[in-house]
Amino acid sequence: MASLDLFPIRLSLVVATSATLLALLLGVPVAWWLSRKRFFGRSLLEVLVLLPMVLPPTVIGYYLLLTVGRESLLGRAIEALFGAPMVFTATAAVLATFVAAAPFLVRAAQGGFEQVDPVYEDAARTLGRSEVSVFFTVTVPLAWRGILAGTTLCFARAMGEFGATLMLAGNIPGRTQTASLAVYDAVQAGNVERALALSLVLTAVTGGALLLLTRVGNTRTRQRHGPV
C-alpha cells in the first residue's frame, strides 16, 4: 500500500474537535435554557436549533454562504476585519461542521437537563449557592450523561460532515479537504486503496465514539438520577 497522505484525517480531527468544543460552549447553555425556561418564541428557537438535523447539508451550507459569503454583509465585515474572506478556509469548515453537528449535542443535553428534578437546584439555592455555582455543582453533575452522550454524537456527526463543509469551505487538498471529502475524491479518481484506507479510519474513529455512547447509555439504565 502506498504511504497514506494523513492530512485529511488530521484536518477532520481538528475540525470535528473544534466544532464540538464550540458546540459545548454555546450548546450547553442553550440546552439548559430550553429545559428550564418558558418564554415567548421558545418553540421557534427549538425548531431553529433542531432544523440542521433534518435539512440537507447542502442547504445548510448554502444558507451559510448567504450569511458569511463574500457577497454578504457579514462576509464583507469579516474580510475587512481580517484582510481575507472566511469562505474556503479551515475556519469555514469548522463553522459549517458546527452548525450541522451542534443540534445533536443540544438535543441530548436538553434531555439530560430535563431529567434533573429542579428541586435539587432549589435545595442548592437555599444552601446559599449562586446560580452559576448551582449549575456547575448540581445541574451539570446530574445531567452529565446527557451532556456526554450529546458531545459524543456531535463529534461523530462532525467527523462525517460532508455537504455543508463542501459548500462553505470547498474541497481544496491540503487546505480544506477533510477525510470524508478525500474519500469522495479518491473514489472519483479510481484510487480504491486510498478510498478504503480513509473509510476504515473514519469508521474506526466514529465507531469508537459510538461505542463510548452505548456504554454511557448502559450505565444510565442501571442507575438514574432523577426525581425520587
Next chain:
Amino acid sequence: MRDASRTALSSTSGDGAGNPASTALNIGGALSVAIRREFPGYTLDVSFDATSGVTALLGPSGAGKTLTLRAIAGLLRPDGGRITLNNRVLFDATHHIDVPARDRRVGFVFQQYALFPHLTVAENIAYGLHGHQRAERAARVDAMLSLVGLIDLAARLPRALSGGQQQRVALARSLAPGPSLLLLDEPLAALDAPLRKRLGAELRALHDRTGVPMVLVTHDPAEATRIADSVVYIDAGSVRTQPAEDAPDDRHPSR
C-alpha cells in the same frame, strides 16, 4: 379578625420553646408573612406571624401551604406583600425588595428531602458551608452528623440510606449553615407511621436543642399539635382562624 387570629396563634404557644408567645405581637418579632400571588384560577393570600418556636401550617393538600413555604424561602416570588424575619425585610413588593434565596439564611427541608444523589452524606451537609475554611467546615459537618446521630454514615451516598436516615441528613444539611429559620415541607409524610411518631419527637427535640425557629407544613392535625407551639390553618389559599370544616365564611381579610 386579624388580631383574633394572632391571639389564637399565641395562646397555644409559649411552653417548651423557651420564648414567650407574646413576641408574636411585637412588630417584626421572628417571622411575619403577608403575601399575595395570583395563579390561573387560584389566589394565594396568606398572612400570619410566627414566634421563635415551632409553627405548623395546617391544611388540606392543595391549600397553598407549600407555596407559602417556597415564598418565605425565596423560591417563589409573590405578586404583592411583605415578608420579614427578625426585623430583616426578605420581601417587600412596594419597595421592590426581593432578597434572593441564597442570601435569606432560611433553611429548607423538602418533602422528598432532595439530597444531592451524587454527593455523600458528608458532602451533602458540607454543601452549604462553601464560605468556611476547610478545617472549620469539617468540624461543622462532624457536629451536624453527631447532632442527628449519623456519624457512621458520613461516606454513604443518599440512595444507600433508609427514609428516616435521609430525613436526618436533610435536617443536618439545612441546619449546617446556621439558618435564622428552618422551613420543613411535610417532613414526616414520606415515612411510615411508627417512624413518623419517633422522628416527630426527634424534630421537636432538635428544635429545643438548636433554638432555630421552625415552620413546618402538615395536613395531619394531630401531628401539628404534637410538634408545634402554634398552628396556622390554611385552606384554599387563605389563612383561617378555625379549622376549615366549621368555618364556612371565616376568611382572613386580605393582607
